[in-house]
Every structure is written in structure tokens, then in C-alpha cells.
Amino acid sequence: MGIKIRFCGAAGTVTGSCYWIRTETQQFLVDCGMFQGPKTLKELNYGAFPFDPAQLDFVLLTHAHTDHAGLLPKLTKNGFTGPIYMTSGTRDLLAYMLPDSAYIQEMEVGRLNRRNRQRGHEEVEPIYTAEDVEVCLSQIRTIDYEHWLDLGGVQARFWNAGHILGAASIELEVGDGEGRQRFLFSGDIGPDNKLFHPDPEAPNEVDFLICEATYGGRYRENVPPEERRAMLAREINAAMKAGGALVIPAFAVERTQELLLDIAYLLGRGDIPSVPVFLDSPLAIRVTSVFSDHRDDLRDIGKGRSPFEHSSFHFTETVDESKAIARFSGNSIILAASGMCDAGRIRHHLMNHLWRPQSTVLLVGYQAEGTLGRLLEQGKKRVKIQGEDIEVRARIRTLDTYSGHADHDGILAWIRERLPVRRALFLTHGNPEALSAMREALLVERFPEDLLIIPALDDDYDLDGVGARPKRTGLIKRLPPEAVCASDWHNDLAELTLNLRARLEAAGSDKERRQILGDLERASTGRKGSANCHISLIVPGARGRDDHNH
Numbered sequence: 001m002g003i004k005i006r007f008c009g010a011a012g013t014v015t016g017s018c019y020w021i022r023t024e025t026q027q028f029l030v031d032c033g034m035f036q037g038p039k040t041l042k043e044l045n046y047g048a049f050p051f052d053p054a055q056l057d058f059v060l061l062t063h064a065h066t067d068h069a070g071l072l073p074k075l076t077k078n079g080f081t082g083p084i085y086m087t088s089g090t091r092d093l094l095a096y097m098l099p100d101s102a103y104i105q106e107m108e109v110g111r112l113n114r115r116n117r118q119r120g121h122e123e124v125e126p127i128y129t130a131e132d133v134e135v136c137l138s139q140i141r142t143i144d145y146e147h148w149l150d151l152g153g154v155q156a157r158f159w160n161a162g163h164i165l166g167a168a169s170i171e172l173e174v175g176d177g178e179g180r181q182r183f184l185f186s187g188d189i190g191p192d193n194k195l196f197h198p199d200p201e202a203p204n205e206v207d208f209l210i211c212e213a214t215y216g217g218r219y220r221e222n223v224p225p226e227e228r229r230a231m232l233a234r235e236i237n238a239a240m241k242a243g244g245a246l247v248i249p250a251f252a253v254e255r256t257q258e259l260l261l262d263i264a265y266l267l268g269r270g271d272i273p274s275v276p277v278f279l280d281s282p283l284a285i286r287v288t289s290v291f292s293d294h295r296d297d298l299r300d301i302g303k304g305r306s307p308f309e310h311s312s313f314h315f316t317e318t319v320d321e322s323k324a325i326a327r328f329s330g331n332s333i334i335l336a337a338s339g340m341c342d343a344g345r346i347r348h349h350l351m352n353h354l355w356r357p358q359s360t361v362l363l364v365g366y367q368a369e370g371t372l373g374r375l376l377e378q379g380k381k382r383v384k385i386q387g388e389d390i391e392v393r394a395r396i397r398t399l400d401t402y403s404g405h406a407d408h409d410g411i412l413a414w415i416r417e418r419l420p421v422r423r424a425l426f427l428t429h430g431n432p433e434a435l436s437a438m439r440e441a442l443l444v445e446r447f448p449e450d451l452l453i454i455p456a457l458d459d460d461y462d463l464d465g466v467g468a469r470p471k472r473t474g475l476i477k478r479l480p481p482e483a484v485c486a487s488d489w490h491n492d493l494a495e496l497t498l499n500l501r502a503r504l505e506a507a508g509s510d511k512e513r514r515q516i517l518g519d520l521e522r523a524s525t526g527r528k529g530s531a532n533c534h535i536s537l538i539v540p541g542a543r544g545r546d547d548h549n550h
Contacts, residue, residue, distance in 0.1 A: 002464030003174055003181060005208075007455040008050050009033055010429040012484045013041065014214055014368055015067040017429060019185065020051050023174060025153050027051070029059045030170060030185050030210075034070025034101075034127075036342065038370030044478060045071065045127050050458060054079030060156055061086040062187030063167035064093035064253060070101055073128040073136040081139070085149060087158060088142045089166025089294060093253060096286040098133045100252075102126070104343060162190030162200035163404050164254040165294060169202045181423075181463065186211040188429070189406045189414050193222060195258045196291075196298045200406075200414060207423040208463065211415060212405075213430035214366060217437025220400050220407040225300075228401045229262050233271045235362055235399055236263075240273055240331045242395060244358030249346045249373060251339035251404075252284035255365055257291045257308065258402055259335060261300065264310045278325050280316045280336040280345050288315075326352050339365040341372035351385050359394040364402045369431060382502060389501055412441055421447075423463070424470055427454050456481045 003023050009016030009031070016035035021028055035041045053075050061084060062068055072084060072094075086094075105126035113123040128136075143149050145168065149156040153175060158168040167190070172183040184206045192199045223231070239246035250256045256279065266272045279285060291298065292306040301307055316322050322345055325334060336346040350372070353359035367373035375383050376396050383390050406414060415425070425447065427435050435454050442452060453470070455461070458477040461470035500520070507513045 002179075002462060004460060004462055005210075005470075006050065006458065006460040007426070007428065008458065009035065010067070010212075011455045011457045011459060012432060012435070012481050013037065013457070014366070014429055014431060015041070016044065017062070017068045018071070019210065021172075021174070021183075023153055026057045026151075027055060028057050028151075028154070029075075031062055031068045031187075032059060032071045032075050033068040034066050036067055036340065036371070037368045040479070041370070041484060045074075046124075047478065049075070049078065050478065052079070054081070056080050056082060058082045058151060059084045060170050060172075060185075061090060062161065062170060062185065063164055064090045064097055065164065065188070065251075066097070066101065068187070069094060069097070071127070073098055073102065073132040076136040076139060077128050077132040083141045084136070084139050085141050085143050085156065087145065087166040087168055089290075089297070090168075091140050091142050091166070092290045092293070093165060093287060094140070095137060096283060096290070097253070098136060099130055100283040100286075102128055102130045102133045106130070108343075159202045160198060160200060161187045161202075162192075162194050162197045163188040164190075165196070165291065165298070167197075169200070171203055171206070179464075181208065182206040183208045183210070184418060186414070188212055188214070188404065189411060190404055191220075191222065191406045191410050193224070194404070195225070195261065195300050196254070198299065202414075202418060204418045205420055205422075206418065207421075208426070209415070209418055209421045209424075210426045210428060211411070211418075213411060213427045213434050213438040214405045215403070215407045215411065216427075216430050216434030216441075217408055218434070219409060220403060222410075223401050229266055229271075231399060231401055232259075232262055233266050235360075235397055236266070236272045236333065239333075239360035239362070239395070239397075240275065242358050242360060243331070244356055244360065244394075245328075245331070245353055246333045246360045246362060247346075247349050247353050247394075248333065248335045248362045248364060249339050249341045249350075250281075250284070250335045250337060251365055252281050252337040253287050254404055255339060255402055256281070256284040256335055256337070257288055259364065260288065260308050260310075260313065263333070264307055264313075267310065267312055273331065274312055275331045275333060276314055276328070277310075277312050277333045278314050278316055278335065280322050280325060280334060280349070282317045283344075284335070284337055285315045285317055322348070325349070339373070340367055341376065347372075347385050351388060351390060354383070354385075354390050354392050354394050357393045357395075361394050361396050363396070363398045364400075366403065366405065382499075384497070389497075408437065408441065411438060412445070415442070416445075421451065424451050424453055427452070457484045 006020040008020050009018035015037060017031040017033040019030040035044045109124055109126040116123050143158055145158050145160055155173040157171040161167040161169045167187060169187050170185045174181050189200050250259055263277055288308050295301040334349050336349055337344040363373060363377055367377045381392050427438055439452055457479055459472055461472055463470045504513045
């Protein structure tokens with residue numbers, strides 16, 4: 001059989017990172033992440049794995065983010081009993097993140113099943129439960145950076161990726177003698193001068209490089225800490241001047257802690273007004289305690305008292321404490337997860353503030369296709385949250401200096417330092433535009449075109465094929481490429497209903513509204529009886545079809 005690799009996630013999309021490697025004697029995974037974004041893509045989380053978990057020998061994990069680690073409990077639930085190797089920082093984060101993921105799933109499935117019972121639909125089960133997480137956590141084993149791990153026919157070494165606490169790029173040596181092949185999985189690459197972490201490190205001269213391209217084609221100014229804090233201060237001061245709250249959807253891991261550190265610094269200097277700062281995320285609060293515990297291993301924090309302890313900071317863990325924030329009047333800063341606005345308490349704060357012109361929403365991270373955060377970033381004037389139609393009147397702002405990913409030039413520079421790549425460079429973990437931009441940039445730099453591959457979801461490659469370029473095999477795919485990388489019919493339906501409601505509200509009479517509904521019904525069923533079966537639901541001030549959501 002030689003060596004084979006299947007791209008079971010993060011192929012043509014930025015989520016669901018999972019690579020299945022098989023040799024003559026072993027099979028294992030690098031990452032086992034959850035899919036995020038459109039419902040069509042997220043439904044893969046509930047389906048069967050494209051491999052038998054019970055046949056896996058071990059798992060290697062790059063870092064703790066949900067799109068890389070979120071399906072590990074499902075893996076163990078479905079029969080995987082081997083070790084899961086990661087750094088100690090990643091283990092400590094997952095000790096909170098995976099139980100939180102199980103809790104969210106159980107709560108959301110509980111609400112869904114109540115509706116299913118009312119509608120006479122079948123009930124569904126969560127992807128995994130808190131009990132499944134406990135089993136998964138018991139299988140974790142830790143490894144230090146830059147130490148070889150002997151796994152029989154596979155040798156593994158973890159390198160600092162500069163992305164989040166514990167994040168790693170993973171070097172592999174597979175096989176022995178003349179058949180030995182060297183692999184490097186980038187994981188998520190952090191930018192240079194990243195808060196908390198040294199610049200990314202990894203070896204060069206590998207046979208196969210599997211590299212992320214999240215920010216392909218996107219450029220970000222590499223600003224020093226003082227300038228980054230000045231930019232944050234300008235956003236905070238403008239939001240306070242507007243007279244309302246500043247709502248920041250923030251990833252619980254790393255982004256929240258970076259923001260807290262900089263806000264504490266600005267408060268200490270008097271660069272921003274002394275207003276209450278609410279951290280409304282039980283997970284982010286627990287993760288912040290992990291950062292405090294690891295502060296001797298992190299840069300920019302220093303020794304002694306934790307910098308996350310400040311008189312203006314209010315950590316709200318309980319539901320009642322969270323609800324109390326909505327009753328607070330005047331200026332405040334609210335940080336809540338998730339960073340893409342797709343889950344967690346941030347949705348409640350957005351429902352409370354998006355319709356207020358005096359409020360500000362500051363997006364500080366990557367927003368994947370099909371997420372609420374991407375819709376806000378695109379300037380949508382109406383959105384749907386938990387079934388409610390919300391008019392967007394708040395100021396929507398973006399601050400990209402806190403990204404945990406290297407930008408286009410940063411990824412390109414990281415790849416240059418890994419050269420030569422002898423057999424193939426696989427570009428993964430990016431949307432089609434980002435992947436294409438990175439491919440074109442590499443071709444401009446004269447990287448051999450025949451060694452450059454952009455795999456699709458579930459593409460399977462024989463790495464011992466004739467010549468340098470691997471051979472693609474013909475395994476069945478779970479989704480076609482066009483369904484992986486774009487918004488889906490659920491997004492279309494949400495936009496249709498928003499535009500329909502706006503069109504009805506704009507109509508001059510009930511007679512006109514009934515005519516609109518009648519035309520829509522006839523158009524949807526193919527019935528005749530109206531000269532206007534094709535109606536436009538685009539109204540003044542509402543954005544219609546575009547490349548991302550139609």
C-alpha cells in the first residue's frame with residue numbers, strides 16, 4: 001500500500017481539519033476538527049467518519065481550536081482507544097474547551113428536540129456528551145516541543161507554531177531506509193511579533209508539506225504593540241463617544257486574553273475611559289485562568305500578579321450575571337464568544353445591540369463563509385438570530401491586527417523557509433479564493449507547478465506513485481466541492497425570509513401584501529394565475545444576492 005493520505009477536512013474550506021495517513025502497518029490522524037459555517041457543512045459533524053476510528057493507532061493534534069480538535073470526543077465515542085498526542089498547553093486548554101463544547105451541544109440539541117416533539121419530527125442526539133469528553137481526555141498524552149516521539153514506524157516532533165498557547169506544527173518521519181518520507185503539517189501559523197509567543201519555527205527539506213492558506217490573498221500591516229494598542233484605543237473611544245456599548249465577538253482562546261491585556265494597559269495609561277469591561281463567557285474565563293497558570297511560559301505577561309486581574313474587569317459566569325449586563329445602561333465593553341458570532345452568549349448581546357444606532361460591534365477575527373460574523377462583515381442590513389429578524393443599525397467595525405494567523409506574505413515567507421519541498425506541497429485550510437491566491441504567488445516564485453496541489457474534501461492520494469506528484473485515488477466523497485466552500489440553501493432561506501418580511505413591511509396596504517404572498521406561493525409551486533409569478537424581494541436599503549450569500 002505504501003503511504004496514503006486523505007484530506008478529511010480543511011480542504012476547500014477553513015474548518016474541520018483532519019488528515020488520515022495510512023502506511024503498510026499503521027494508520028493515524030493529524031487533527032480531528034469540527035466543521036463550522038453553513039449548515040450543510042456542519043451536518044458532516046453528525047455523519048460517520050470516512051474511516052473506522054477503531055482501526056486508528058494514534059492521533060497527533062496541532063492545537064486546541066475547535067476546527068482542529070472539536071471531534072476528538074466523537075472519535076473516542078466511536079471506538080478509538082489509542083493515545084492522542086499534544087503539547088501540555090493544548091491539553092490544559094482542552095480540559096475546558098471540550099466539556100464546554102459538549103455542554104453547548106447538549107443544550108442546543110435539547111432545545112431542538114423540544115421543537116421536534118412539537119412538530120412530530122424525530123429527535124436527534126448530540127455529537128457527544130460530557131461523559132464522552134471524560135473518556136477522550138483520559139487518552140491524552142503530552143509531548144514537549146522539539147523532542148522526538150517514537151511511534152513505531154512513525155517518528156513525530158512538535159514545533160512552536162506561534163498561533164495560540166500550545167499550538168504546534170508537526171514534523172513526521174514515516175517508514176525506514178530508502179522508503180522513509182518526511183512530512184510537515186503546518187497547523188495554523190501565527191504571525192511574526194505575535195503577543196504571548198515567539199515567531200513560528202519548523203524544519204526545512206521535507207518530502208511533503210501540508211500548509212494552511214487561511215489568509216491567502218489577504219494582507220495585514222505588521223504593526224508593533226504600541227500601534228496596535230493605539231488602534232484599539234481609537235475604536236474604543238469612538239464607540240464610547242457614540243454613547244452605547246462596544247460589543248466584541250471574541251474567540252475564547254487567545255483573542256480574549258490579548259484584548260484583556262491591551263485593555264488593561266490602556267486603562268492603566270488613561271488612554272481610554274474607565275468603563276466596565278464584561279467578559280461574558282464561562283469558557284473564556286476558564287481559559288484566561290490557564291493563561292495565568294502558564295504565564296511563566298508566555299511572553300509579554302511578566303512574572304508575579306496576573307495582568308488579567310483589573311478593577312474594571314467583571315467576569316460573568318452564570319446565566320443570571322450574563323442577563324444582568326443587558327440591564328446596564330451607559331458605556332461599557334462586552335467581550336463574549338464565539339468570535340464568528342455563531343454560538344454562545346454573543347448572540348444574545350448582538351440581539352440586544354445590533355438594532356441600536358449608538359452601539360458598536362467590533363469584529364477582531366476571521367469570519368468564515370456562512371457565519372453571522374461574515375454577514376455583518378459584508379454589511380448586511382438585516383440578519384436572523386435564533387429565529388428572530390434583527391435590523392442592523394449598530395456601527396460595524398473591523399480590527400484585523402489581532403489575527404492569530406499569518407497573512408499572505410507571512411505564509412509565503414514561512415513556506416520559503418521550509419524549502420526545498422521535494423515531492424509535493426498541499427495547500428489546505430482556506431477558501432477557494434485564498435487557496436488560489438497562494439498558489440499563484442508560489443508559481444510567481446517559481447515553485448514547481450507539478451508539485452503544487454490544492455486537494456478537495458475527501459481527496460485521497462497515493463504518496464508512492466510514479467514521479468514526484470502523488471496519485472489521486474477514487475474514494476467516495478461526502479460533499480461536492482461547490483457545497484464545501486459556499487453559503488448553502490439555509491443561508492438562502494434566511495435571506496429570502498428577511499427580504500420578504502422587509503418587502504411586506506414596505507407594502508402600502510394589506511391587499512398588496514397578500515398579492516406579494518400569493519405571487520410567491522404561485523412562483524414556488526409552479527401554479528399559474530398571475531402575470532407576475534417572478535417577484536423581486538429586494539427592497540431599498542436591503543442588499544440582495546452576492547458572491548457569498550444568495
